Amino acid sequence: MTHQRDIEHILDVWFSDGPTEAPDRAFDVVADRIERQPQRPAWRLHLRETHVHRYLKPLLAVAAVLVVAVIGYRLLPVGGVGGTSTTSPSPSASPSASFACDTGTTGCLGPLEPGEYTTGAFRPTMTYVVADGWTNVRDRARVYGLQRPGGDFVFQVLSQNAIPEQNSVCSAVPKAGAGNSVSDWVDFLTKHPGLDASTPTPVTIDGHAGFSLVLTVAPTWKQTCPNALGPAVMLITDSGATPDRTIWIDNQVETLTIFDVAGTTVIIRLESGSEPAAQPRDLAKVQPVIDSMRFTP
Numbered sequence: 001m002t003h004q005r006d007i008e009h010i011l012d013v014w015f016s017d018g019p020t021e022a023p024d025r026a027f028d029v030v031a032d033r034i035e036r037q038p039q040r041p042a043w044r045l046h047l048r049e050t051h052v053h054r055y056l057k058p059l060l061a062v063a064a065v066l067v068v069a070v071i072g073y074r075l076l077p078v079g080g081v082g083g084t085s086t087t088s089p090s091p092s093a094s095p096s097a098s099f100a101c102d103t104g105t106t107g108c109l110g111p112l113e114p115g116e117y118t119t120g121a122f123r124p125t126m127t128y129v130v131a132d133g134w135t136n137v138r139d140r141a142r143v144y145g146l147q148r149p150g151g152d153f154v155f156q157v158l159s160q161n162a163i164p165e166q167n168s169v170c171s172a173v174p175k176a177g178a179g180n181s182v183s184d185w186v187d188f189l190t191k192h193p194g195l196d197a198s199t200p201t202p203v204t205i206d207g208h209a210g211f212s213l214v215l216t217v218a219p220t221w222k223q224t225c226p227n228a229l230g231p232a233v234m235l236i237t238d239s240g241a242t243p244d245r246t247i248w249i250d251n252q253v254e255t256l257t258i259f260d261v262a263g264t265t266v267i268i269r270l271e272s273g274s275e276p277a278a279q280p281r282d283l284a285k286v287q288p289v290i291d292s293m294r295f296t297p
Contacts, residue, residue: 102137102145109136116292119144123159124261129292142238142245148285154271155286157293161267163188164237164246170225172243180239180265182210185258189213194221194233195249203257206294208266210259214279217249225250236267253279257290262297 101108107121112134118127122144133149142160162174163184178184190197196218200211217231225232228250235254238245247269257268270286272278 101139107139108145109139111135122157124264124266125296126157127292127294127296128289130289134289142240146286146289148282151282151285154282155289156269158236158267158269159264160239161185161265162237162239162243164234166192166194166223166234168223170228170232170234170246170248172237172246174237174239174243182258182260182265185256185265185267186211186213189215189235189256192233194218194223194231203259205257205259205268205290208259208261208295210257212255212257215249215254215256216274217251236269255279255283261295264297266295 101110109117109120112130114130114132116127116129117136119125120139121141122139123141126144130146131149135147136145137147138145138156142158144157146155148155162180163178165173165175167173175188178188186200189195190200190213194217196216198214200213203210203212215235217233221231221233223231223233225234225246225248228248230251232248232250234246234248235256236245236247237243251274253272253274255270255272257270259266268290270279270282272282
């Protein structure tokens, strides 16, 4: 075999090296995300097919060898081969060291150990208890986000809420003349022509009375929101000087628990997939956290 063929053989092996199967859990996570997360169009990167000329293959092989050599050299102890390293090992990173808070926020605790926690920025101040596997992905004055074990970010506690106007572009516009009490919210959700709402169930959270409703889009509703998956209804905006919260429902199931904390209407929002078993399954996972919540006005 010639030297040229040797190099080509090395390149063939090198480029074909790597796993051909993904772990089952990777597919489970992707499937769960597709099922639960409203999909938004993303930028598509169009790649042109690039042909590697035959005379470049030897150069690529040399480059590969150099990369391996440099990496191997950097992994050697400080004293060289057989020497003794004079640097002490770095401490292991904590679980939250490489975690990034959810887009649009800088305050969150990241992965949580089992135990009790208190919100930082979110108002009213809230304490809660979680078991293993939960992650705090957002902590702002008006929204606190928790990610369930093995699930996506579909569990939020919201304050500074406002009933939204249903306009053609689903922008953040509070409904003119609408109130913000628990009864105002129940009236809005149960009478909206685009929503199929369950019978409101009375709830009490930390002594604060309210109602819980399960919502889907009514089959007769035709209006949509930009990037929505089919017909959509605006559910929640905010009461800020310049509102920017736009929460709508399209093909998912929304469970809203609405209650009053010393004059502040708080909404716990749980988003589930559309299959019949999803909502009760998800609610069973988050209910212990909801039951543990304590609020300080």
